[in-house]
Amino acid sequence: MSSESINPIVSYSKADPELGPITSQVHVDNVHVTSILSHKDITINVDHMVDNDEAMVLAMGYKQEFDREFSLWSIFAVSFSVLGLLPSIAACFDYQQLVIGMSPIPWLLAVFFVTSVAYSLAEIASAFPVSTGTPYAVSQLAPPKYKAYLTWLTCWANWLCQITGMPSVNYSGACMMLALRTYCQPDYVPTNGQIYGLTTAINVTHGFIASLPTLWAARINSLGTIVNILFLVIVFIMILAGNDRVAMYDGSIPKFNPNSIAWSLENQTDFPQGIAMLMSFLGVIWAMSGYDSPFHLAEETTHANIAAPKAIVLTSTVGGVIGFIFMIAISYTLVDIDLIAADPEGLGQPFVSYLTQIMKKDMVIAATAFTIVSSYFMGESCLLAASRVTWAYSRDGLFPGSKWWKIVSPLTKTPIIAVWVNVVLGQLFLLLMFAGDTAIGAIFSVGGIAGFVSFTMPTLLKITYARNTFQPGPWNLGRLSTPIGAVSCAFVLVMIPILCFPYTTGSDLNAQSMNWTAVVFFGPLLMASIWFVVDAHKWYVGPKSNIDESDITYGDTPDVIDGREKDESLEYSDEKK
Template identity: 25%
Template sequence: MRSSLDATADEALARMGYKSELPRNLSMMSILGLSFAIMAAPFGLSTTLYITLADGLSVTIIWGWVFVTLISIAIAASLAEICAVYPTAGGVYYWSAMLSTRRWAPLMSFIDGWLTLVGNWTVTLSIIFSGGQLILSAISIFDETFVANAWQTVLMFWAVMLFCALVNIFLSRWLDLINKVCIFWTAASVIIIMITLLTMADDRRDGEFVFAHFDASTSGWPSGWAFCVGLLQAAYTLTGYGMVAAMCEEVQNPHREVPKAIVLSVVAAGITGLLYLIPILFVMPNVEMLRNVASGQPIGLLFKTVTGSAGGGFGLLFLVLGIMLFAGIGSLTAASRCTYAFARDGAIPGFKLWRKVNPTLDVPVWAVILSATVDGLLGLIYFGSTAAFNSFTGVATICLSTSYGLPILISMIRGRQDVKGSSYSLGRFGYVINGITIAWIVLAVALFCMPVTLPVTPESMNYASVVFAAFASISIFWYFVYARKHFTGPPVSSEEARAATDLMTGTALDTEQAMEAVKKMPSD
């Protein structure tokens, strides 16, 4: 039986132009856990460690992480401010429409929707693919001659993707518990790894190495630019917090709980990452040995070297692999909800299928299948070029960052009028925080198209700009073939959407109009 809070949220959603089809069974703690899972600080920092080993080492690892954490908090706060006003599964693409004028709303919504969709798909792809690589790297802990070939890597990636898809489809009612368990698993893992490394290490680095050592000699870049390129490690890890806006329709009081979860998850991930990185730097073995790991994933060798045994190294790596599974499940959940929401507005080819919600499972099953299938097919690029695949990390960061930046920029251009009444208003600091956000995103787009090291070869080239252009071409083609005449963006005006938020916050008393809207909505 639905609670009165569920009913009010559903009525408010109706005023925003949508029929509630997903059960509101997720709590704020669950959304916090989901966002925390997607960022998966220990896992993300482990799989991208090769970047900062070349581009600056300790200074980039520690202070780059602190810098990007502070920037990410500013972005998260800017998104939370808007989310509190327009809490729907459409997330940033819905916000872009609501914050724009009526003339520009469809185009802004369409552009941001595709940025969000591609960002969600590619961040899921990069998480699960690097997870498959990390699983295979565990074998090399016991057999140092083992190097996974392309087929083994892709098959492992498909296996992990299939597992995450099956959990999302058949165990969706347990997602609330899974997301909460993720918080405790991650916290416990960081504590165990920290204690184990510091107590078992035979040799320890000094504080100067951990907090002040800078070495970009192998990057080929000038020192300052090497530090900037190395920020990709932190930026990639701290990038998925905005994805959980797609879960607004599965939460009670989404206008209050989801914005809170967005900001708190970044703070929690920032602290967790720092607690994970500092012990690793204190016990870091020979850096050149880590740079030359054949699998490109040095964390397993680091754990093995410090603990002095293959079993000990695998035990610590197992904890990180557990975090990876939570991240894979969570990212696919958010990606499928983003796909479902965008299809609901007719913006994706075949949208009538992707927007369907299975009435038995209460899950947009076809949206899950589409997200997993697109990622599975993109993984085939690994057969042609490992560098091309690695570019998806950059694409995910670029797409999500720009998708976050567009509604924030629109809000600034229009005088931040729509967010002045937000329950999470940034107040007089709004322009400054929003401005810092936009400046960082512009820099990030340029940075994350750069190769990690110089000189550039076909194998080391960063193809992020090429992949980004390919997705942009597809979206532009679809816009002129179909969307230009048929896509109108969200079905209500910003005034109607704000009235819906007033209903949730208790400032609107009349629900008759909303109930009538629910009755008129099609069942599919």
């Protein structure tokens, strides 16, 4: 055996009369990771053979409870499905084109900053490859005095991001289904009750899929990614090749808009154009959300400290480029943005209204159907990621009822209770639709703000308080870590208040047109903060190990590894796995 094959993480020993039939020992301080068990000279004794993936999660302070059935492709499949570019672009017409016009410029600008946030998050995911995600990183990077509160706040922010994902996606998908019926049957007008019922049916089917064994869920999400990519390409081709504007408008307009129109900005708000531009970033932020999903699937992924960050980077980069190309296609074919805003056909879906301006009826039906199918897979991926977050936070005792929510089914090896908790919460969020379009629209804004707060909290700490102590993982940004992190934090600081702005001002602003994001997001965070001050500070300390104390020994790092003497000069590197 060469020295390179020696594993400094795990050693194997014979049965000990006091400790029982130990077959593996994980030496936490030999693992290239900062964790809640680090720097305590801890050895974890395990009664089975341990590979490096399990050794990593044990060193982070947790038992390996899931099967590691996800690969780099599988978690990329989940995150790209959560991204769901085609249904996301369709759902966000209200928040981009109907704010600043048809130009792709807002997408190009926003995606640059969104990608910087994603790259910083990827570096964090490599350093802390555990399903708890950013709160775990915050607990290790924050000043000791504020560690518990900042971790608590990050947990609640990220959880709000996760639990609003599925209901917002499925609400949009249900609206698109019913808009298609209205397009085919003009006298049909869907009620809120019908939209709620259809969205509920979609949520329930997603609940059953997310409860399946990990391998099945991974395969379904891989299928969803293939479908999303395929349908995205098909609809893109339909928009360009199936564009029938010349015939539909009797030759009064060309097949494609000239550059002066395609790249023009048209402020649809009461704010100055610069502010309107920033407000339109919500469409990009929401459409590009989901790149954090690999982080929350880390404990189900092989070589997570490399696969998870790579999947995050791939999702944000590939998604950003493809989305920009798609936006160019829209800008060169869209006929009348004001007519889409007026919605004379009563479709209630701007994207479908856009398709009716450039395509014949059969093509509109086909393109909308492809978008609906993509939306279905997107919603399922959102629930899968959200359920893992709920499970991980329950493992740390964050919620009332955590002892039930953290249960992993022995049959499927998945957190079934956490799945259905998310389904129920999604149903409660959907009740906002009965308060009007602006109220239900708040769950889109909340997802953007909540995600940003959670994603950038560890980045902010990494470049400030922990700038000299942060220990990067095998995937890192090197010298660009601080500059990219600074850009990410500055962008989020600007966008948080912007995403709370209403689209009207003065006498036009009323309860119906008010942006309720501040209430829906900051209200729960305020209540969580009050709870922490009044009670939770007494018992919540952040992530806590679920490894049995009887399996932990202190100051007992053996001198023999894999049957050979320990090589003191050997340092852990991921290539030696």
